[in-house]
Amino acid sequence: MSIKLYGYWRSSASYRVRLALNLKKISYQYIPVHLVKDGGEQHQQAYLGLNPAELVPTLVDEDEDIILNQSLAIIEYLDEKYSSPVRLLPEHKLQRARVRALALDIAADIQPLANLRVLQHLESAYQVDTQGKTDWSRHWIEKGFAAIERRLQNTAGKFCFGFDLTMADVCLIPQVYNAQRFGVDMSQFPLIQRIQENCNKLPEFASALPENQPDAQ
Amino acid sequence: MSIKLYGYWRSSASYRVRLALNLKKISYQYIPVHLVKDGGEQHQQAYLGLNPAELVPTLVDEDEDIILNQSLAIIEYLDEKYSSPVRLLPEHKLQRARVRALALDIAADIQPLANLRVLQHLESAYQVDTQGKTDWSRHWIEKGFAAIERRLQNTAGKFCFGFDLTMADVCLIPQVYNAQRFGVDMSQFPLIQRIQENCNKLPEFASALPENQPDAQ
Numbered sequence: 001m002s003i004k005l006y007g008y009w010r011s012s013a014s015y016r017v018r019l020a021l022n023l024k025k026i027s028y029q030y031i032p033v034h035l036v037k038d039g040g041e042q043h044q045q046a047y048l049g050l051n052p053a054e055l056v057p058t059l060v061d062e063d064e065d066i067i068l069n070q071s072l073a074i075i076e077y078l079d080e081k082y083s084s085p086v087r088l089l090p091e092h093k094l095q096r097a098r099v100r101a102l103a104l105d106i107a108a109d110i111q112p113l114a115n116l117r118v119l120q121h122l123e124s125a126y127q128v129d130t131q132g133k134t135d136w137s138r139h140w141i142e143k144g145f146a147a148i149e150r151r152l153q154n155t156a157g158k159f160c161f162g163f164d165l166t167m168a169d170v171c172l173i174p175q176v177y178n179a180q181r182f183g184v185d186m187s188q189f190p191l192i193q194r195i196q197e198n199c200n201k202l203p204e205f206a207s208a209l210p211e212n213q214p215d216a217q
Numbered sequence: 218m219s220i221k222l223y224g225y226w227r228s229s230a231s232y233r234v235r236l237a238l239n240l241k242k243i244s245y246q247y248i249p250v251h252l253v254k255d256g257g258e259q260h261q262q263a264y265l266g267l268n269p270a271e272l273v274p275t276l277v278d279e280d281e282d283i284i285l286n287q288s289l290a291i292i293e294y295l296d297e298k299y300s301s302p303v304r305l306l307p308e309h310k311l312q313r314a315r316v317r318a319l320a321l322d323i324a325a326d327i328q329p330l331a332n333l334r335v336l337q338h339l340e341s342a343y344q345v346d347t348q349g350k351t352d353w354s355r356h357w358i359e360k361g362f363a364a365i366e367r368r369l370q371n372t373a374g375k376f377c378f379g380f381d382l383t384m385a386d387v388c389l390i391p392q393v394y395n396a397q398r399f400g401v402d403m404s405q406f407p408l409i410q411r412i413q414e415n416c417n418k419l420p421e422f423a424s425a426l427p428e429n430q431p432d433a434q
Contacts, residue, residue: 053322053364066311070325073317080310093297094283100290105270108287108325118330121356126345139338147270 002063003028006047007056008035009213012111012174013071014057018213019170020075022204024082032215035116055117072100072107075167088167095161102151102160102168106175110144113137114178137182145179145189148172152191158198165199173199177210219280220245223264224273225252226430229328229391230288231274235430236387237292239421241299249432252333272334289317289324292384305384312378319368319377319385323392327361330354331395354399362396362406365389369408375415382416390416394427 005021005028007014021028033056034041041047042054051058051069059074060067064081068074079088089096112118114137122128122136155161160168176196179186186193199205210216222238222245224231238245250273251258258264259271268275268286276291277284281298285291296305306313329335331354339345339353372378377385393413396403403410416422427433 051364052367053326053361055326064311066314068314068318070318070321072325073314073321076317077310077314080313093294094281096297097283097285097290097294100293101285101287104287104290104325107321108289108329109270109272112325112329113335122343125352125356126339126343126349128343132343135342139342144270147268150269 001027001029002061004031004060004062005029006031006033006050006058006060007213008033009210009216011035011056011116012178013055013107015174015177015208015210016071016107016170017057017059017074018208019173019205020078020088020167022208023086023088023165023170024078025085026078026082030214032213034215072103072167072171075170079167086165088165088170090161090164090166098155099161099166099168102148102155103171105144105148105151106171110140110175111178113140114182134182137178138184141175141179141182141184142188144175145184145192149189149191152195156191156195159195169195169199172196173205218244218246219278221248221277221279222246223248223250223267223275223277224430225250226427226433228252228273228333229395230272230324232391232394232425232427233288233324233387234274234276234291235425236390236422237295237305237384239425240303240305240382240387241295242302243295243299247431249430251432289320289384289388292387296384303382305382305387307378307381307383315372316378316383316385319365319372320388322361322365322368323388327357327392328395330357331399351399354395355401358392358396358399358401359405361392362401362409366406366408369412373408373412376412386412386416389413390422 003026005017033047042056050067053069057071058069068077075088089099119133122133157163159165160172173196176192220243222234250264259273267284270286274288275286285294292305306316336350339350369377374380376382377389390413393409
């Protein structure tokens with residue numbers, strides 16, 4: 001297999017890439033990078049050569065001799081290389097722009113704030129306790145979801161944008177999974193909840209779930 | 218003018234979009250949204266209709282009847298609509314993927330962590346003082362720049378990727394500006410420093426500088 005994905009079962013950025021690979025029916029080798037064990041395998045020399053940012057995921061495409069980080073860059077790359085069976089970025093430039101914006105609402109303005117390394121830093125440098133860290137994560141997730149719920153009023157059908165799956169759904173579902181981990185009351189966000197239910201009925205979403213990965217604990 | 222940019226002089230995401238507009242020689246109307254005055258104009262009803270996330274920038278393209286948030290989505294949109302005089306995303310898919318990844322290293326993994334709203338929340342909810350907030354910003358900027366400096370060893374020429382300006386430079390320069398505000402010692406990052414010097418010699422970069430905006434204080 002020419003495609004290798006370095007990821008972690010509970011990393012939502014890894015989860016996004018798994019979804020994109022599944023929806024595109026691309027077979028790949030999954031290589032777990034344990035973010036907690038032994039201080040975190042992402043900090044070890046073996047991984048640093050692949051990704052000096054010490055974050056997952058990293059995708060290696062041996063056919064093209066490319067090592068790529070950043071889940072959204074990976075998803076756009078896969079979408080450009082494999083145009084079938086589905087496109088995750090719509091053809092029309094206005095729709096494509098809207099999909100990218102919603103994906104970034106999650107991938108730039110929610111997820112990085114409630115990331116493992118941020119919670120670890122809050123604890124080690126600012127003595128924030130477990131409750132404080134949970135509050136922090138929920139604060140940013142709820143703030144972000146409130147804005148996304150409003151945007152979806154103009155765009156949602158079965159999925160974020162009408163009746164076609166896009167990169168926005170691929171970002172939204174892992175973020176909802178995270179929200180539930182942190183105890184966010186999802187009934188505040190009925191459109192997001194409906195989209196999650198519709199997505200999770202699909203086999204490509206079920207097999208990408210964190211608990212269905214080989215490194216799940 | 219059909220293009221309106223809602224932004225703030227010191228917002229680095231707004232600064233990215235100004236750079237893209239300047240490099241593409243697109244004339245636009247700049248509408249300042251003061252992020253601090255009166256508790257922040259981004260939270261007021263007039264702006265919420267444009268951007269429920271209460272963040273800048275927002276771009277309105279009246280010709281296309283589109284209201285768009287997220288600086289990277291805006292830049293890709295402008296790049297697709299106006300293919301000359303320069304392309305900010307390279308033609309080849311591998312190069313395009315690398316440019317997107319580096320842009321996201323900044324726009325997802327550095328900037329959102331040291332954002333105004335995050336610093337305000339650290340203070341109001343976690344009693345972090347001014348020094349603690351500065352330490353926080355520097356921590357994430359230095360960590361992010363260390364990884365970027367390593368990546369640039371493989372790609373940099375005059376700019377982040379060889380001798381053509383890309384979306385990566387458009388993200389890097391505002392982040393360096395921010396780093397300097399927070400007192401980061403840029404001599405740790407000689408490649409980033411060299412790219413910044415090369416960019417800031419260009420008139421498109423000079424006119425996008427925060428202090429050269431009408432709302433600068």
